[in-house]
Amino acid sequence: MFIDFFFELRRRKVPVAAQEWLTLMRGLALGLHDSSLDGFYRLARAVCVKDVAYYDAFDAAFLAVFQGITRDSLILTEELMSWLTDAKLKESLTEEERELLRNLSLAELRDLFRKRLAEQRERHDGGNRWIGTGGTSPFGEGGKHPTGLRAGASGGGRSAMQVAAERRFREYRSDVVLDVRRIDVALRMLRDLGREGAPAELALDETIDATARNAGDLEIVFRPPRRNRAKVLLLMDVGGSMDPYAHLVSQLFTAASRTGRFARFRSFYFHNCVYEAVYEDARFFKAVPLGDLLAQSDRDEKLVIVGDASMHPAELLEAAGSLYFYTRNPTPGLEWMRRVADHFRRAAWLNPEPEQYWGQTTIQILGRLFPMFPLSIQGLQNAVRHLVRGGAVS
Amino acid sequence: MDDSFDRFQGTASYITSEPLRHAVNVALALERPLLLRGEPGTGKTLLAHHVAEALEMELLRWHIKSTTKAQEGLYVYDTVQRLHDSRFGDGDVKDIKRYIKLGPLGRALAAPGRVVLLIDEIDKADVEFPNDLLQELDVMRFQIAETSEEIVARERPFVVITSNNEKELPDAFLRRCIFHYIEFPGPELMRRIVHVHHPDVEDKLLDQVIDVFFGLRGVPRLRKRPSTSELIDWIGALRKSGVDLKKIGGGIPFLGTLLKTEQDVELVARGKA
Numbered sequence: 016m017f018i019d020f021f022f023e024l025r026r027r028k029v030p031v032a033a034q035e036w037l038t039l040m041r042g043l044a045l046g047l048h049d050s051s052l053d054g055f056y057r058l059a060r061a062v063c064v065k066d067v068a069y070y071d072a073f074d075a076a077f078l079a080v081f082q083g084i085t086r087d088s089l090i091l092t093e094e095l096m097s098w099l100t101d102a103k104l105k106e107s108l109t110e111e112e113r114e115l116l117r118n119l120s121l122a123e124l125r126d127l128f129r130k131r132l133a134e135q136r137e138r139h140d141g142g143n144r145w146i147g148t149g150g151t152s153p154f155g156e157g158g159k160h161p162t163g164l165r166a167g168a169s170g171g172g173r174s175a176m177q178v179a180a181e182r183r184f185r186e187y188r189s190d191v192v193l194d195v196r197r198i199d200v201a202l203r204m205l206r207d208l209g210r211e212g213a214p215a216e217l218a219l220d221e222t223i224d225a226t227a228r229n230a231g232d233l234e235i236v237f238r239p240p241r242r243n244r245a246k247v248l249l250l251m252d253v254g255g256s257m258d259p260y261a262h263l264v265s266q267l268f269t270a271a272s273r274t275g276r277f278a279r280f281r282s283f284y285f286h287n288c289v290y291e292a293v294y295e296d297a298r299f300f301k302a303v304p305l306g307d308l309l310a311q312s313d314r315d316e317k318l319v320i321v322g323d324a325s326m327h328p329a330e331l332l333e334a335a336g337s338l339y340f341y342t343r344n345p346t347p348g349l350e351w352m353r354r355v356a357d358h359f360r361r362a363a364w365l366n367p368e369p370e371q372y373w374g375q376t377t378i379q380i381l382g383r384l385f386p387m388f389p390l391s392i393q394g395l396q397n398a399v400r401h402l403v404r405g406g407a408v409s
Numbered sequence: 410m411d412d413s414f415d416r417f418q419g420t421a422s423y424i425t426s427e428p429l430r431h432a433v434n435v436a437l438a439l440e441r442p443l444l445l446r447g448e449p450g451t452g453k454t455l456l457a458h459h460v461a462e463a464l465e466m467e468l469l470r471w472h473i474k475s476t477t478k479a480q481e482g483l484y485v486y487d488t489v490q491r492l493h494d495s496r497f498g499d500g501d502v503k504d505i506k507r508y509i510k511l512g513p514l515g516r517a518l519a520a521p522g523r524v525v526l527l528i529d530e531i532d533k534a535d536v537e538f539p540n541d542l543l544q545e546l547d548v549m550r551f552q553i554a555e556t557s558e559e560i561v562a563r564e565r566p567f568v569v570i571t572s573n574n575e576k577e578l579p580d581a582f583l584r585r586c587i588f589h590y591i592e593f594p595g596p597e598l599m600r601r602i603v604h605v606h607h608p609d610v611e612d613k614l615l616d617q618v619i620d621v622f623f624g625l626r627g628v629p630r631l632r633k634r635p636s637t638s639e640l641i642d643w644i645g646a647l648r649k650s651g652v653d654l655k656k657i658g659g660g661i662p663f664l665g666t667l668l669k670t671e672q673d674v675e676l677v678a679r680g681k682a
Binding site: 030032034035038041042045047049054057058061062064066067070204219226231 | 435
C-alpha cells in the first residue's frame with residue numbers, strides 16, 4: 016500500500032525519489048507519524064514534497080490511495096494497521112481548525128463540490144477508485160453544506176483525509192497559477208551572463224596575482240561586472256480569440272518588460288498570424304515590415320511568440336488569407352511564419368489554450384515550426400530552459 | 410538525540426501552527442535541514458530564532474546575498490590581510506591559521522555542542538549555491554585546504570533554510586531537506602499572533618482590524634498583499650493615534666502602513682468608491 020502511494024505520487028508528477036522514500040521509512044521507524052494517519056500525512060508531505068506547487072498533487076494522491084481507509088469512521092485496514100500500530104485518532108479539533116471549518120462559506124463549498132465533481136468524472140474515466148468511496152467525502156453526501164462538512168468529520172476529528180480532501184493548495188499548482196511575480200521568477204532564468212562594459216568591479220584574485228608579481232607593491236586590477244546579455248523579442252497575438260487571455264498576456268508583458276532585465280527587449284503585436292508586417296501597438300496603427308524587423312534582429316535573439324495559434328486554416332495556408340482584406344498578401348501566412356522561424360536560432364511559442372485542444376490543425380502546423388509550450392508556470396519554465404540551452408523539447 | 414519526539418512546542422512570543430511544529434520535530438529527529446517557504450511576513454526567519462530559544466541552543470545566522478559564495482560559509486582565507494601584514498611587518502605571517510576565518514557554517518560545524526544554523530534566503534544567491542553546500546551538509550565535515558586541518562561536527566547542527574521562491578532550488582539539494590510551506594495565518598491564528606504583540610488590544614478593535622485586513626488581502630490583483638508585520642504596525646499606528654475605527658467605512662486610516670505601492674492604493678480606493 017505504501018509503495019502504491021509512492022508510485023501514485025510519481026504518476027502525478029510529484030518529483031519524489033527513492034532517497035526521500037527511504038527517509039520517510041526511517042521517519043516511520045522512528046515513530047514520527049505519531050501512530051496516526053494525520054501524522055503520516057504530515058510526515059509524508061514534509062519529507063516527499065519540496066514545493067508548495069505539488070501540495071495539491073500530493074493531496075490528490077493521498078486521497079486516491081488512502082480514500083477507502085477512512086470508510087466507516089476511519090476504521091483502518093489491516094495492512095495500514097500493521098504500520099500504524101495503536102492508531103490513535105484525534106478526539107478534538109484545535110481552535111484554529113474549527114475556525115477553518117466554520118470559515119468555509121457556502122460559496123466555497125459549492126466551488127469545492129463543483130471541482131470535486133470534475134475530479135470524479137476524470138477518475139472514473141481512468142478507472143480509479145474514486146467513485147464508490149464517495150461516502151467519506153463531505154461533499155458526496157449531496158445537499159449537505161457547512162454542517163455536512165462537520166458531520167463528515169465526526170468519526171475522529173479533523174483527519175488528514177479531510178485536510179487532503181479540502182485540497183487547499185490547489186491554487187498553488189504550478190500548472191495553473193501565473194502572476195507577475197511568478198512569471199518574473201521564471202524569466203529570471205532567461206539569461207546569458209557575460210562580462211562586458213566598463214571595468215568597475217575589483218578582481219581580487221587578479222589583484223593578488225599582480226601584487227605578488229609586483230614584489231608586494233599593491234597593484235589593483237578591475238574587471239567589468241557580470242551582466243545579462245540575453246536579448247528578447249516578444250510577439251503577441253491580440254484580439255479575437257485571444258481576448259480571454261488578455262490579462263494573462265499583459266502580466267507576461269509586465270514581467271518581461273521590467274527595465275534592466277534583458278540587454279534588449281522589444282515587443283510587437285499581430286493578429287492570429289504574422290504576415291508581411293507586425294505592429295508596435297495593439298491597435299495595429301504603426302506597422303513594421305517583417306523584413307525590416309528580421310534585418311534588425313540578431314539571430315541570437317530569443318524569440319518568444321504568445322498566441323493561441325487558433326485560426327481558420329485558410330488564414331495560415333492560403334494567399335491573401337489575412338483577416339484584413341486591405342492588406343495584400345500574396346504570400347500565405349505559413350511562409351511568413353517559416354521565415355521568422357528560420358531567422359532565429361532559438362524560439363518558443365507560448366500557447367494559453369489548454370493542451371487538450373492542441374490537436375487543432377493550425378496549432379499542429381505552427382507547433383511543427385515553433386516549439387510550443389503551454390502558458391503556465393511549468394510551460395514558461397520549460398520554454399525558458401529551451402531558449403537558454405536548446406535541446407530536446409518535451 | 411533527545412528521546413521525546415515533540416521537542417519543539419513554540420515559544421511564548423512565537424505562535425506556530427501544528428503542521429509547522431510537526432515539520433520542525435521531524436527535521437530534528439531525522440537530522441535533516443528544514444527548508445521553509447512561504448509568503449514574506451509569515452515568520453520564516455523568526456522560526457530559527459525561536460527554535461534556538463526553545464531548545465536552548467546557540468543560533469548562528471548566515472544571511473545570503475546575491476554575491477554570497479558557498480565557500481564563505483565554511484571559511485575565508487584573508488590573503489589581503491596577510492599580504493598587508495607581510496608588507497608592514499605586523500604579526501606572525503608564517504602562521505596561516507591566523508588568517509583563516511570561519512564562516513557561519515564552519516562555526517556551526519566546529520561548535521562544541523548542537524547549534525541551530527539559519528541559512529536565510531538561500532534563493533538570493535547564485536543558482537549553483539545550494540549545490541555547492543551539498544557535500545558539507547551531508548557529511549557535516551570539511552577540510553581547510555590551506556592548513557590541511559579537518560573540521561568534523563561533533564553533533565549535527567539543526568539547519569533551518571528559508572527561501573522566498575525566487576529561484577528554483579536544485580533537486581539534489583531538495584531531496585535532502587524536510588520541506589514545509591508556511592501558509593498565511595487564518596483569522597483565528599492571526600488573532601493569537603496579534604495578541605502576542607499587542608497583549609492589551611481590545612477585542613472589538615481586533616475584530617474590526619482583522620476584518621479589514623483580510624478584506625484587503627482578498628482584493629484581487631494587489632501587487633503586494635499586506636502581511637503579518639504590516640498588520641502589527643498598522644494596529645500600533647491606530648492605537649497610538651486613537652483613530653475611531655467606526656469610521657472605517659469612510660476609508661482606511663494609515664493605509665500606507667498596509668499597502669506599499671501606489672497602484673495598490675489606487676486599486677483599493679477605486680474598489681471603495
